Amino acid sequence: MTHLEKSYEFKAQTVIKQFAKRNIDGYYCTNREETVKLMLSFIEEGKSISWGGSITITELGIKDILENGNYVLIDRDKFSGEERNNKMREAFFSDYYLTSSNAVTQDGMLVNIDGNGNRVASISFGPKQVIVVVGINKLVPSVEYAVERIRNFATPPNAIRLGYDTPCSKIGVCSDCLVKDCVCGQLLITRFNRNPGRIKVIIVGETLGF
Numbered sequence: 001m002t003h004l005e006k007s008y009e010f011k012a013q014t015v016i017k018q019f020a021k022r023n024i025d026g027y028y029c030t031n032r033e034e035t036v037k038l039m040l041s042f043i044e045e046g047k048s049i050s051w052g053g054s055i056t057i058t059e060l061g062i063k064d065i066l067e068n069g070n071y072v073l074i075d076r077d078k079f080s081g082e083e084r085n086n087k088m089r090e091a092f093f094s095d096y097y098l099t100s101s102n103a104v105t106q107d108g109m110l111v112n113i114d115g116n117g118n119r120v121a122s123i124s125f126g127p128k129q130v131i132v133v134v135g136i137n138k139l140v141p142s143v144e145y146a147v148e149r150i151r152n153f154a155t156p157p158n159a160i161r162l163g164y165d166t167p168c169s170k171i172g173v174c175s176d177c178l179v180k181d182c183v184c185g186q187l188l189i190t191r192f193n194r195n196p197g198r199i200k201v202i203i204v205g206e207t208l209g210f
């Protein structure tokens, strides 16, 4: 293990200790393969699974594995218009919800910014279990730093990816917009989980997502 990899593991373990105080179950995996195995070990066959829009979840390749397994998938990306909206609502009743977190603070809080609000709604209430995967690049010192990071580093490429007409998709940094396509409608800080066992966070010792 390199010094850098060792520092990732130490950092992750520091955050995982803080998760415990907040009723969040924390895990560390060194790479994507280990992460997918751990995620699958949490998910019971025959149950329903959904996810939010997440580059991290896509990069893990777990969606293809689930497609070929014995699970009921609620995948809004296979639909458009009102049907897509209905799938997003259906996700609220799923057994498992897969997502990343836009940032995780050193003292164990999850920070998420959302346009529609469906993802932050599902993190806070709805799906019976929430499995959160974050690359080591998403660990930050504080909530203030998290918001800065999300709006200046994560949201611009996301807005470009989704073809949104926002200032950050044109100039690459946040200008605190209030336009129709604004990706930053809702800000969720998960500081405590009242349902022990509901939220699991896997920190991965690799860069994942934005």
Ligand code: SF4
Pocket: 150, 151, 152, 155, 156, 159, 166, 167, 168, 169, 173, 174, 175, 176, 177, 178, 181, 182, 183, 184
């Ligand atoms: S507030 Fe607007 S400009 Fe700033 S990151 Fe969000 S969508 Fe982009």
